[in-house]
Amino acid sequence: MGVWDKEQYVREGVPSFQDERKFTQVGRSVPKVDSPAKVKGEAVYTDDMVLPGMVYGRIKRCTEYAHAKIKKIDCSKALAYPGVLAVITGEEAPNKWGIMPQVGNETVLAIDKVRFNGEGVAAVAAVDEETAEAACDLIEVEYDPLPVLLDPFESLQRAKEIQIHEDAPDNILHEGEQNYGDVDKAFAGCEYVLEREFKTNMPHQGFLEPHAALANYDPQSGHLRLWSSSQIAHYLHRQIADVLEMPMNKIRVTVPTVGGGFGGKGEACVNEFAACLLSRKIGRPVKVTFDRSEVFYTNKGRHPCHMKMKIGLDKDGYIQAVDFDNTLDKGAYAGWGVVVLFYSASMIHLPYKVPNARFRGRCVYTNKPSTGSMRGLGGVQPRFAMECMLDELAEMAGISPFELKMKNAVESGYTAVNNMYVPHTEYKRSLQKAVEKSGYLEKHGKLPFGKGIGLAGGYYITGTAYTLYMAYKPHTSVLLRVDTEGGVTLHCSAVDIGQGSNTVMAQMAAEALGIHFEDVHIQSHDTELGTFDLGTFASRLTYATGIAIRDAAEQINEKLKEIAANLLGCRADHLAIKDRKIYSVFEAERKSIEWEKVVEVAVNTVGSLAAMGHFSPPRRRGFDLTSGKRAQGANIGHSPTFGFSCQIFEVDVDLETGKIKVTRVTESGDMGTMINPMAADGQVEGSIVYNLGACLYEEQYFDENGIHLNPNFQDYKMPTIMDMPEMDINTLTDSYDPTAPFGAKETGEGAVQPTFPALVNAIYDAIGIRFTEVPITPEKVLKALKEKKEANE
Amino acid sequence: MKQLIALNINEQIYEVPVNPWDLLADVIRNKVGLIGTKKGCEQGDCGACTVLIDGQAVLSCLTLAIACQDKKITTIEGLAEQDGQLHPIQQSFVDRGAVQCGFCTSGMILSSKALLGSNPKPDLEEIKRALSGNLCRCTGYKKIIEAVEAASETMSKEGVK
Numbered sequence: 001m002g003v004w005d006k007e008q009y010v011r012e013g014v015p016s017f018q019d020e021r022k023f024t025q026v027g028r029s030v031p032k033v034d035s036p037a038k039v040k041g042e043a044v045y046t047d048d049m050v051l052p053g054m055v056y057g058r059i060k061r062c063t064e065y066a067h068a069k070i071k072k073i074d075c076s077k078a079l080a081y082p083g084v085l086a087v088i089t090g091e092e093a094p095n096k097w098g099i100m101p102q103v104g105n106e107t108v109l110a111i112d113k114v115r116f117n118g119e120g121v122a123a124v125a126a127v128d129e130e131t132a133e134a135a136c137d138l139i140e141v142e143y144d145p146l147p148v149l150l151d152p153f154e155s156l157q158r159a160k161e162i163q164i165h166e167d168a169p170d171n172i173l174h175e176g177e178q179n180y181g182d183v184d185k186a187f188a189g190c191e192y193v194l195e196r197e198f199k200t201n202m203p204h205q206g207f208l209e210p211h212a213a214l215a216n217y218d219p220q221s222g223h224l225r226l227w228s229s230s231q232i233a234h235y236l237h238r239q240i241a242d243v244l245e246m247p248m249n250k251i252r253v254t255v256p257t258v259g260g261g262f263g264g265k266g267e268a269c270v271n272e273f274a275a276c277l278l279s280r281k282i283g284r285p286v287k288v289t290f291d292r293s294e295v296f297y298t299n300k301g302r303h304p305c306h307m308k309m310k311i312g313l314d315k316d317g318y319i320q321a322v323d324f325d326n327t328l329d330k331g332a333y334a335g336w337g338v339v340v341l342f343y344s345a346s347m348i349h350l351p352y353k354v355p356n357a358r359f360r361g362r363c364v365y366t367n368k369p370s371t372g373s374m375r376g377l378g379g380v381q382p383r384f385a386m387e388c389m390l391d392e393l394a395e396m397a398g399i400s401p402f403e404l405k406m407k408n409a410v411e412s413g414y415t416a417v418n419n420m421y422v423p424h425t426e427y428k429r430s431l432q433k434a435v436e437k438s439g440y441l442e443k444h445g446k447l448p449f450g451k452g453i454g455l456a457g458g459y460y461i462t463g464t465a466y467t468l469y470m471a472y473k474p475h476t477s478v479l480l481r482v483d484t485e486g487g488v489t490l491h492c493s494a495v496d497i498g499q500g501s502n503t504v505m506a507q508m509a510a511e512a513l514g515i516h517f518e519d520v521h522i523q524s525h526d527t528e529l530g531t532f533d534l535g536t537f538a539s540r541l542t543y544a545t546g547i548a549i550r551d552a553a554e555q556i557n558e559k560l561k562e563i564a565a566n567l568l569g570c571r572a573d574h575l576a577i578k579d580r581k582i583y584s585v586f587e588a589e590r591k592s593i594e595w596e597k598v599v600e601v602a603v604n605t606v607g608s609l610a611a612m613g614h615f616s617p618p619r620r621r622g623f624d625l626t627s628g629k630r631a632q633g634a635n636i637g638h639s640p641t642f643g644f645s646c647q648i649f650e651v652d653v654d655l656e657t658g659k660i661k662v663t664r665v666t667e668s669g670d671m672g673t674m675i676n677p678m679a680a681d682g683q684v685e686g687s688i689v690y691n692l693g694a695c696l697y698e699e700q701y702f703d704e705n706g707i708h709l710n711p712n713f714q715d716y717k718m719p720t721i722m723d724m725p726e727m728d729i730n731t732l733t734d735s736y737d738p739t740a741p742f743g744a745k746e747t748g749e750g751a752v753q754p755t756f757p758a759l760v761n762a763i764y765d766a767i768g769i770r771f772t773e774v775p776i777t778p779e780k781v782l783k784a785l786k787e788k789k790e791a792n793e
Numbered sequence: 794m795k796q797l798i799a800l801n802i803n804e805q806i807y808e809v810p811v812n813p814w815d816l817l818a819d820v821i822r823n824k825v826g827l828i829g830t831k832k833g834c835e836q837g838d839c840g841a842c843t844v845l846i847d848g849q850a851v852l853s854c855l856t857l858a859i860a861c862q863d864k865k866i867t868t869i870e871g872l873a874e875q876d877g878q879l880h881p882i883q884q885s886f887v888d889r890g891a892v893q894c895g896f897c898t899s900g901m902i903l904s905s906k907a908l909l910g911s912n913p914k915p916d917l918e919e920i921k922r923a924l925s926g927n928l929c930r931c932t933g934y935k936k937i938i939e940a941v942e943a944a945s946e947t948m949s950k951e952g953v954k
Contacts, residue, residue: 031887038895039883039902041829041869048828206930208833208841208896259831259896260930292834498894498931678890678936685933686893713838713928721924721934 066706118297209259300372343378346637452766458753546741
């Protein structure tokens with residue numbers, strides 16, 4: 001762990017030029033390329049930037065209501081205030097936006113009515129932050145309050161009376177049903193059938209760097225530059241173009257250092273639009289940085305889910321059917337909602353073989369801030385339900401949860417009933433390893449009252465199959481440039497939000513080119529300097545950039561080998577490139593030349609070398625001419641490959657205070673090859689503590705009028721270092737997906753999947769109470785213990 | 794009413810005009826231009842703005858700049874050697890993978906520096922307690938603890954303060 005174990009990749013007797021797994025650059029725990037600047041305080045985040053003539057923007061928000069008609073906005077006093085340069089309201093940018101353009105329904109600032117507490121109604125640009133803030137206070141807004149809908153079921157029920165959006169008469173963003181096999185028939189033949197309801201919370205991503213954006217419109221050229229703390233430079237680029245009605249080629253989006261995202265910066269944000277609009281209006285750079293409360297008002301946290309699930313096992317313990325009904329609390333606007341709805345649907349198909357499955361779901365508007373994409377999007381909630389129920393079903397069937405999961409676990413080459421295809425999995429070995437390392441079988445059911453151990457598994461996608469707007473273009477393109485001046489430069493607009501993609505891309509490029517990781521310069525984070533990339537979400541970057549990099553590097557290698565073959569007097573197809581040398585695999589001692597020497601010859605004869613590499617995901621949906629039907633399923637939820645993991649939680653429940661202490665977590669993941677084991681460990685450790693917080697502490701509270709009660713880190717409690725359990729990370733070091741670039745799969749979101757259920761199963765083992773709602777606060781624990789005691793008396 | 798005050802930051806004197814209500818974090822960032830001090834919450838909850846005042850870890854978003862005259866302020870920029878060599882704490886954060894997004898890093902390193910300044914060989918519980926006011930959302934804290942342990946080792950071996 002942490003240190004690359006060279007031996008693990010070596011297959012006895014196979015030379016490295018015949019073994020694609022014999023890496024020299026991939027598999028190294030090199031420190032991240034940006035960490036020296038970060039430890040010195042020199043990394044530049046968006047709010048750290050200052051441009052000549054720069055002024056400050058601020059959003060005027062509706063803090064009084066969660067649902068109200070706007071009767072009048074009077075900006076005259078604000079405009080007259082000294083130092084104020086411009087004020088804008090919603091009418092000035094009426095184009096609707098959203099990450100899915102088909103359903104996007106947000107405007108930059110509210111027009112006619114506000115739909116959640118804290119929604120922006122105007123924006124100000126002023127010479128300094130104090131003036132901008134003072135000007136916001138001078139904007140007078142008259143509201144006509146409307147009834148507030150905070151619960152999705154109430155939203156559905158009262159839709160005739162109160163509508164949040166005019167074009168959604170039922171207060172439903174989207175609903176859907178999926179049927180595979182015959183669920184009802186399958187249940188009828190089951191020996192064990194269990195039905196349960198679960199409810200999840202609305203945690204926030206809690207990235208430490210608040211949203212910040214700086215825009216600079218040049219009135220002479222008509223070009224707009226935007227610097228922003230975003231995970232999705234490309235989608236942001238598109239949406240800015242739509243809202244400002246400018247062609248994309250006149251807009252350049254640059255992402256400075258990003259202080260965390262976890263999906264929360266995976267949508268365009270009001271500050272970005274406001275900065276651009278204000279800058280275009282006054283012809284000066286405008287910076288809009290949110291304070292922490294504005295981050296909470298903007299929100300885009302995790303969708304609360306109200307889930308009903310039914311699972312049936314046959315007499316031998318094999319899953320025969322899963323029926324899943326999910327009502328998602330969308331909050332006020334569409335955003336990622338449709339995607340999250342159907343991801344939650346797809347999650348019941350893996351990591352177990354489910355021959356019959358049914359999903360019914362709906363994404364319902366409420367007067368809460370819009371929910372969005374949060375680490376493990378669409379997976380965390382159904383995984384919680386399913387893994388807890390399998391724990392209970394195992395008890396019903398009289399076998400250990402481990403045995404039940406091993407029995408049903410998928411294997412490489414599995415195709416789910418919804419047509420999702422799993423090219424590679426080591427899920428069973430993950431289960432075995434975690435069980436073995438934790439002593440689960442010896443401890444489960446045998447620990448003293450108050451102490452418990454729980455197991456859960458999970459999986460996640462390695463990128464998506466489709467773009468969020470209709471297009472079949474490659475999802476990632478890279479430009480690899482090799483010359484005698486810059487050396488090796490990799491251009492790709494992918495954004496590193498702290499997970500380490502800039503480092504991992506350099507390692508993969510070096511591996512593919514046969515040079516050293518230190519030799520590769522990365523030009524990323526910029527839509528003009530970098531070639532196309534879809535964005536940092538869905539755990540897609542390592543796989544997508546890896547394929548594109550390999551594609552480009554092969555073209556460069558081919559050119560270099562041709563030149564080297566001439567220089568060495570041998571066949572080009574006898575040459576291999578390793579460790580900065582190009583050599584004949586048959587006559588290495590006599591026929592070998594420095595890589596840099598060949599590059600020099602190449603540049604001097606044909607000029608600088610460049611190659612484009614592309615990645616297009618495999619897709620499973622399409623029109624079948626033979627049957628005349630469109631293939632069902634495997635759209636949202638399908639992925640080139642999947643990562644798997646198992647977590648085992650050990651807890652100590654304080655019976656006096658109800659406080660749950662997680663004492664130890666044993667994890668074993670299958671992420672294929674770890675390109676950078678130290679960074680991969682960091683993803684897993686971070687994931688565990690991240691979702692431990694959402695399971696035990698984190699929730700956003702609203703009063704009966706929809707006013708956000710805890711939009712700050714004082715009242716929104718995230719795990720501190722005191723809450724960190726002992727963590728034993730046992731990522732499989734010999735997992736290798738032959739269909740993946742360098743054998744690598746996802747790691748950033750898979751490890752948040754088993755956390756809720758592993759923890760909840762451990763609590764059950766400790767105190768015999770199965771919680772079906774998160775967060776499991778001490779109050780809930782005490783209440784449940786009291787009820788249990790009373791029931792026993 | 795602005796007044797001119799002198800602040801000793803990283804052993805350099807900066808004369809800055811401040812309002813009596815100006816916060817140290819804002820003055821360090823906006824007037825002195827040392828951007829390594831971060832603002833994550835502005836309410837003293839996240840610890841990203843931690844600086845050292847006379848060797849003690851202090852939240853600069855809850856400290857008035859005007860109250861810091863005649864005090865020795867150290868920000869993250871004041872830790873590395875004159876020649877750019879990293880301080881052992883910085884080096885071990887890099888080497889141990891304790892840095893992800895980096896937004897908490899300045900505060901984490903300065904809280905660690907304050908700890909190791911008064912307690913060169915802290916145990917796990919002491920490290921946790923010293924860093925309990927610094928939130929990190931990325932790492933799960935494990936590698937940060939390992940980095941502080943490693944730095945403590947190096948510093949006592951090399952006699953670095």
